[in-house]
Amino acid sequence: MLRWLIFIAIYMLIDIYAFQAFKTVSKNKWIVNSYWIISVVVLGYFIYQLSVGFDRKVGLTLATGQAIGLFLIVFIPKILVLIFMFGEDVIRGLQGFFTWASQSKAADTSYFPSRRKFISRMALVVAAIPFSSLLYGMYKGKYNYKVLKYELEFDDLPKAFDGYRITQISDIHSGSFDDKKKIEYGVDLINQQQSDVILFTGDLVNNKADEMLPWIDTFKKLTAKDGKFSILGNHDYGDYIEWENEAAKALNMKKLEQIHQQLGFDLLLNEHRYLEKNGEKIALVGVENWGAGGFKKAGDLQQASKNIKETDFKILMSHDPSHWEKKVKSHKTHYHLTLSGHTHGMQFGIEIPGWIKWSPIKWRYKYWAGIYEEAGKIINVNRGFGFLAYPGRVGIWPEITVITLKKRIIS
Numbered sequence: 283m284l285r286w287l288i289f290i291a292i293y294m295l296i297d298i299y300a301f302q303a304f305k306t307v308s309k310n311k312w313i314v315n316s317y318w319i320i321s322v323v324v325l326g327y328f329i330y331q332l333s334v335g336f337d338r339k340v341g342l343t344l345a346t347g348q349a350i351g352l353f354l355i356v357f358i359p360k361i362l363v364l365i366f367m368f369g370e371d372v373i374r375g376l377q378g379f380f381t382w383a384s385q386s387k388a389a390d391t392s393y394f395p396s397r398r399k400f401i402s403r404m405a406l407v408v409a410a411i412p413f414s415s416l417l418y419g420m421y422k423g424k425y426n427y428k429v430l431k432y433e434l435e436f437d438d439l440p441k442a443f444d445g446y447r448i449t450q451i452s453d454i455h456s457g458s459f460d461d462k463k464k465i466e467y468g469v470d471l472i473n474q475q476q477s478d479v480i481l482f483t484g485d486l487v488n489n490k491a492d493e494m495l496p497w498i499d500t501f502k503k504l505t506a507k508d509g510k511f512s513i514l515g516n517h518d519y520g521d522y523i524e525w526e527n528e529a530a531k532a533l534n535m536k537k538l539e540q541i542h543q544q545l546g547f548d549l550l551l552n553e554h555r556y557l558e559k560n561g562e563k564i565a566l567v568g569v570e571n572w573g574a575g576g577f578k579k580a581g582d583l584q585q586a587s588k589n590i591k592e593t594d595f596k597i598l599m600s601h602d603p604s605h606w607e608k609k610v611k612s613h614k615t616h617y618h619l620t621l622s623g624h625t626h627g628m629q630f631g632i633e634i635p636g637w638i639k640w641s642p643i644k645w646r647y648k649y650w651a652g653i654y655e656e657a658g659k660i661i662n663v664n665r666g667f668g669f670l671a672y673p674g675r676v677g678i679w680p681e682i683t684v685i686t687l688k689k690r691i692i693s
Contacts, residue, residue, distance in 0.1 A: 297321055299367055300360035303402040328353040341489035341523040344460055347673035355416045359409035366405035419674030425464035427471055428679045432653055435690040436618055439595055440562035443687050449477035450683040452623025453485040453666030457493035469503055475684050480506040483623045484515025484601035489523045491538035501545050508557055512547035513568040515601040516577050552586040564595040574604035587615055603649040606661045620661040627651040627665040627678035641678055
């Protein structure tokens with residue numbers, strides 16, 4: 283309760299400051315009243331969904347995500363308004379102080395209504411950018427699927443696999459979906475790539491296996507001639523909600539494994555398979571989740587790679603890219619290509635190909651989106667198919683990755 287009271291106090295202080303911009307620009311009573319009504323309703327809905335209305339045995343729901351999204355849409359623009367208005371107050375305060383300190387008899391110029399109005403208008407214009415972006419991200423951006431294609435060359439790729447196409451998807455988070463037609467479109471888009479194999483790198487659900495039940499028939503339609511393979515992500519273990527007992531949690535895990543089978547996925551739990559073509563083969567290795575910090579560390583490279591030859595070409599599926607950073611990159615076994623997800627690119631950022639790639643998630647993960655190469659090893663971090671918490675995406679769009687393996691020609 284104390285934390286919520288502190289939160290409300292901070293929210294209201296920011297709200298009062300932001301309100302000054304609206305009040306300065308417009309004297310319309312309808313606008314003034316609407317401001318407070320919207321602010322109070324959104325705050326109340328947010329607090330309710332994350333406190334009284336939050337069921338720890340269920341976790342995040344569509345209503346919870348909606349409350350988070352609406353709160354961000356309303357609150358973040360106010361932060362920007364606060365910066366402008368506070369900055370103007372600081373300048374005005376300094377002017378007043380120096381006027382007083384110099385004991386100037388000149389007219390007091392510390393306050394200009396016209397300047398205040400200009401600053402307020404500028405603040406509202408700037409605040410409109412995140413407001414409209416977050417609103418778009420919530421209702422359109424989260425299903426704005428992008429197909430990203432890469433060609434990756436390797437010296438020791440078996441010749442039969444030159445031109446081999448891999449489609450990677452990650453972080454489905456089926457418990458967050460709210461539009462069946464958009465999901466069906468995304469699945470059709472995956473199939474249109476006509477890749478040789480489909481690899482799913484974890485987080486099928488948010489918390490419980492049952493979240494996937496309404497979407498089984500949709501995702502069963504995924505097809506690839508050499509099969510579909512999958513691994514688990516941190517959300518697949520049911521660690522973020524309360525269970526009646528350990529038996530119930532174990533039953534949920536069993537159900538999730540069965541759902542992978544129903545979807546036609548070969549779930550790799552610290553194990554591997556060989557993909558064969560024209561008498562040659564490559565090793566597909568799948569580990570359970572291993573994440574730095576407080577994340578589950580069930581991934582076992584040694585067990586998963588048991589009986590694989592050092593000379594075999596290896597593709598590793600590992601949900602969390604911190605595994606590649608902390609373990610895989612320096613491992614004595616050479617994993618040529620690692621496929622990860624997990625970060626979602628924070629579902630927010632700016633990407634202009636060839637110029638800029640930025641998201642706040644870069645301060646948490648060194649490898650957070652796209653292709654990276656170090657120590658002769660390559661990782662692709664998929665931005666995710668679905669979304670979590672904030673039900674939207676801004677600038678970091680849902681991703682379908684198509685990787686074509688190429689044998690490097692040495693002249």
